[in-house]
Amino acid sequence: MKRGEESRVILFATQNMHKVEELRAVLGSCGYSVEPVDTPKVEIQSSSLETIAAYAAIIAYNHLGKPVVVEDAGLFIDALKGFPGPYSSYVYRTIGVQGILRLLEGVSERTAYFKSVIAYAGPWGVELFTGIVRGRIAEEARGSQGFGFDPIFVPEGSSKTFAEMSIEEKNLYSHRARAASKLCEWLTERTL
């Protein structure tokens, strides 16, 4: 193993394998692999994804004793004052995709954005990397790939929902891929 090679693995505190695959596709391109790691994930209530991710990453790092990535994301719908926002995962598990469509029945202003915050905690403290993709909420759910609210989100520049795209195509647009690209840049600069 070459010097430094052991640090080319990014530990990712998540149980969501979709997120792992999405990060792998991006971080692989800058020479890093991504491994999910099981660690307590404490999320605070906040309207700021940055705050939620930073807290969670610090706690996970203190627990693991190794640098670790936490990612938090949300879907922010303009006509619903940003709902479901930081609570997207809970809202998905309760009222789900159909609940969101119901709240938007007859609503013509369907603009929304997905935002991802990657927090990377280590001896350097916490670095945050954010990515945003604007788009709109579809009239009905379409597609079966991805996860969460992917079947109703159509990014600007496409007519497909995220759930109708392969990981490679989704990563051309996605908030998470954009945040991961910034992490790539940071990792690359540190090793130069």
Add this chain to the structure above:
Amino acid sequence: MKRGEESRVILFATQNMHKVEELRAVLGSCGYSVEPVDTPKVEIQSSSLETIAAYAAIIAYNHLGKPVVVEDAGLFIDALKGFPGPYSSYVYRTIGVQGILRLLEGVSERTAYFKSVIAYAGPWGVELFTGIVRGRIAEEARGSQGFGFDPIFVPEGSSKTFAEMSIEEKNLYSHRARAASKLCEWLTERTL
């Protein structure tokens, strides 16, 4: 001032004066006054109100250096898998009462419950007191008293919504008053 009298004030970490008034009405009956106190309130994400309130109370106590009460409450709607639950305040600020009514349009199973958890942190650790009131979601918003989802919640045993009741009447039913009564009992036992 009699010995012990200075401890007959309960500090309540909240900025919600409706909650202060509701607690005052109950705690006054067992000889305690309630004063709101401004302190950082850190709420974690959890499906358990107990966990959220306990964490917040410990942090507030560590910050203040004096015993302090934190209260967390939520509206749990059966047909929506418990939504909005612990995120009721956020959901109220975004999709609001009308959003909940929309999600329940045409839904005949309208049962729900309000739950309150009072966490009282001090040198004794944290004591938790819970109160629940069952009821149903009204077909439309009624009344202008109270706060939050009060205009659409009709407790079992009444035909009025919480927002159509005075504090005294609401406290005959309310989750928060029931939790506060348990706090009263605890306080009384400790001073015997």
